[in-house]
Amino acid sequence: MICTALLLLILAAQIPTDGVQAPVSVVSGKVFDAETGQPLKGIGVYLLRKTYDPFGIQRIVAIQSAVTNDxxxxxxxxISSLGDFYVGASSPAYRPVYFPGAADLLTAVPLYIVSGQELGGIDLKLSRVRLVQIRGRMLDALHVRQPHLSSVRIVPRYPLYLPYEFPSYRVALDGAFEILNVPPGSYYIVGQRIDDEPNRSRTVVPIEVRDDDIDDFQLIAAEGHDIRGQVRVEGSTIRQLVTPPMRQLNVVLKPIADPASLLEAAxxxxxxxxxxxxxxxxxxxxxxxxGMPPEFYIKSARFGSVDxxxxxxxxxxxxxxSLDVVLSNNGGRIEGSVLxxxxxxxxxxxxxxxxxxxRPERSDLYKAVATGVDGRFTITGLAPGRYRMVTSPNFDPYTYRDPAFMEAFKDRSYRxxxxxxxxxxVELRR
Known part of the structure; x- marks a missing residue:
C-alpha cells in the first residue's frame, strides 16, 4: 500500500541524537495453527506501531516484517525505534491475530521495546477461516443504466493494521461483479466508474463480511460533483504561479469521515x-x-461566499x-537554537x-524541523497566531498532532x- 510505504520511509528516517548508533532490538517467536498445534510456514508477521499522518489522523503502520520459516x-x-509496539500475523487462509491472541488492536497487548532488547517467546496462534465470495451488481443512480468501463475492489476499513492486498475486478457489461477470497471482517467495497467524459467517480459502501457468501449486493454508482477553483498569491500576478516551484502545487480535499482515505482528491x-x-x-x-514553497502559508479558502x-x-x-484559495508569501519566521x-x-x-x-482541521499550522549539529533551526511560512514550541532528541513522525502527546510537554513548552x-x-532548553 502506498500510504504504508510512505510512512515506513518516514519512520525509517529518524534523526540521530549523536554520532553513535543506538543498539538495535529484536522480537522473535513462533506461529502455530490454533487447531492442530502445528507450526505454520510462510506466515507474515508484522511489528506495528501507532502513529499519525500529516492530517493528524491516527494510523497503525508496519515498521518491520518477517516470514515464518519451516x-x-x-x-x-x-528495530531501532523505542516505545510501544504490537505484533500481528496474517495470511489469507487465517484470521489476523495480535499478540497475545487478540482479534483486534483494541484488546491487543503492546510490547514496550527499549534499546538493545531481545524479546523472545512472542508466539501467535492462527485460526483457519472460510474465505467468502461477494457477488453483486453495479448500477447507476437511477438503477437502470449499467455503468461501463468499471471496476470494483474491497478494502479493509483499517487497511494499515496488517498489510494485505486485494485485487481489482472488472465489472461485466450488465453490471455484474464477483469479488473472490475475502476473509471475514469490516470492509469498504469501492466501485470505480470511468465515463466517456474525463470524469472519474468512486463509490464507497461499507460492508460486514461474516462466514457466508454474499449474493445480490447492489453498488450504486452515485454521480460525482465537479469542483472548480483557483489558487492565487496575495498581491501577485498569475504569472508568478507558473514559475517553479509553484507548479508543484496540489489542492487536497480530504474526507473528514473516511478512515481509509479512499476518496481523497489532490x-x-x-x-x-x-x-x-x-x-x-x-x-x-x-x-x-x-507543494508550497517553505515561506508560504494558506491565508484563506472560500467556496462561493463560505469560509x-x-x-x-x-x-x-x-x-x-468555485473554490478560491489565497496563499501568502509573507509568513512569519522563527530562528533559534536548542541548548x-x-x-x-x-x-x-x-x-x-x-x-x-x-486545530486538527489545519494541518498547515503544525511544523516539525530538525536542528543542525550546532543546535540551530529555522521555521518559515507561519500563519499569524499563537503557538507552542517543544524540543526533543527525537519524535515519531506526526505524533505531535496528538493533543494528549503534546500535553506531556506542557511544562516545557515555549509559548x-x-x-x-x-x-x-528564540532560545530553547532541552
Whole structure:
C-alpha cells in the first residue's frame, strides 16, 4: 500500500541524537495453527506501531516484517525505534491475530521495546477461516443504466493494521461483479466508474463480511460533483504561479469521515492557477495545499461566499460557486537554537511547533524541523497566531498532532505569538 510505504520511509528516517548508533532490538517467536498445534510456514508477521499522518489522523503502520520459516519461527530484527509496539500475523487462509491472541488492536497487548532488547517467546496462534465470495451488481443512480468501463475492489476499513492486498475486478457489461477470497471482517467495497467524459467517480459502501457468501449486493454508482477553483498569491500576478516551484502545487480535499482515505482528491494546479476536482462524491472535506514553497502559508479558502479553511467544505446537492484559495508569501519566521542543561549546543534533535489551541482541521499550522549539529533551526511560512514550541532528541513522525502527546510537554513548552512577516528569535532548553 502506498500510504504504508510512505510512512515506513518516514519512520525509517529518524534523526540521530549523536554520532553513535543506538543498539538495535529484536522480537522473535513462533506461529502455530490454533487447531492442530502445528507450526505454520510462510506466515507474515508484522511489528506495528501507532502513529499519525500529516492530517493528524491516527494510523497503525508496519515498521518491520518477517516470514515464518519451516519451523514456524520468525525474527523481527534491526528495530531501532523505542516505545510501544504490537505484533500481528496474517495470511489469507487465517484470521489476523495480535499478540497475545487478540482479534483486534483494541484488546491487543503492546510490547514496550527499549534499546538493545531481545524479546523472545512472542508466539501467535492462527485460526483457519472460510474465505467468502461477494457477488453483486453495479448500477447507476437511477438503477437502470449499467455503468461501463468499471471496476470494483474491497478494502479493509483499517487497511494499515496488517498489510494485505486485494485485487481489482472488472465489472461485466450488465453490471455484474464477483469479488473472490475475502476473509471475514469490516470492509469498504469501492466501485470505480470511468465515463466517456474525463470524469472519474468512486463509490464507497461499507460492508460486514461474516462466514457466508454474499449474493445480490447492489453498488450504486452515485454521480460525482465537479469542483472548480483557483489558487492565487496575495498581491501577485498569475504569472508568478507558473514559475517553479509553484507548479508543484496540489489542492487536497480530504474526507473528514473516511478512515481509509479512499476518496481523497489532490488535483495539480494548472499554470494559470486553476484546478478541477472531477467526480467528487458527496461528503464533508478538509482542505489543504501541498507543494508550497517553505515561506508560504494558506491565508484563506472560500467556496462561493463560505469560509472553508477552518470548517471544511460540504459537497452535496447542486454545487455552485468555485473554490478560491489565497496563499501568502509573507509568513512569519522563527530562528533559534536548542541548548542542553549546560547551556551548550544540544546538537541534533527536533523542534516542534503547534497551535496553542489544537486545530486538527489545519494541518498547515503544525511544523516539525530538525536542528543542525550546532543546535540551530529555522521555521518559515507561519500563519499569524499563537503557538507552542517543544524540543526533543527525537519524535515519531506526526505524533505531535496528538493533543494528549503534546500535553506531556506542557511544562516545557515555549509559548509565542507571531504576526505576518515577523521574525522571532528564540532560545530553547532541552
Amino acid at each position: 519451523d514456524g519461527e520468525y525474527r523481527l530484527s534491526d 488535483p495539480a494546479v494548472y499554470p494559470d492557477g486553476t484546478f478541477v476536482l472531477p467526480g467528487l462524491p458527496s461528503g464533508e472535506y478538509r482542505i489543504s495545499v501541498t 472553508v479553511l477552518e470548517n471544511g467544505i460540504s459537497v452535496r446537492g447542486v454545487v455552485a460557486g 542542553d542543561p549546560g547551556a551548550t549546543s544540544a546538537g541534533h534533535g527536533y523542534v516542534v511547533l503547534v497551535p496553542e489551541t489544537p 509565542l505569538s507571531i504576526a505576518a512577516g515577523e521574525l522571532v528569535n
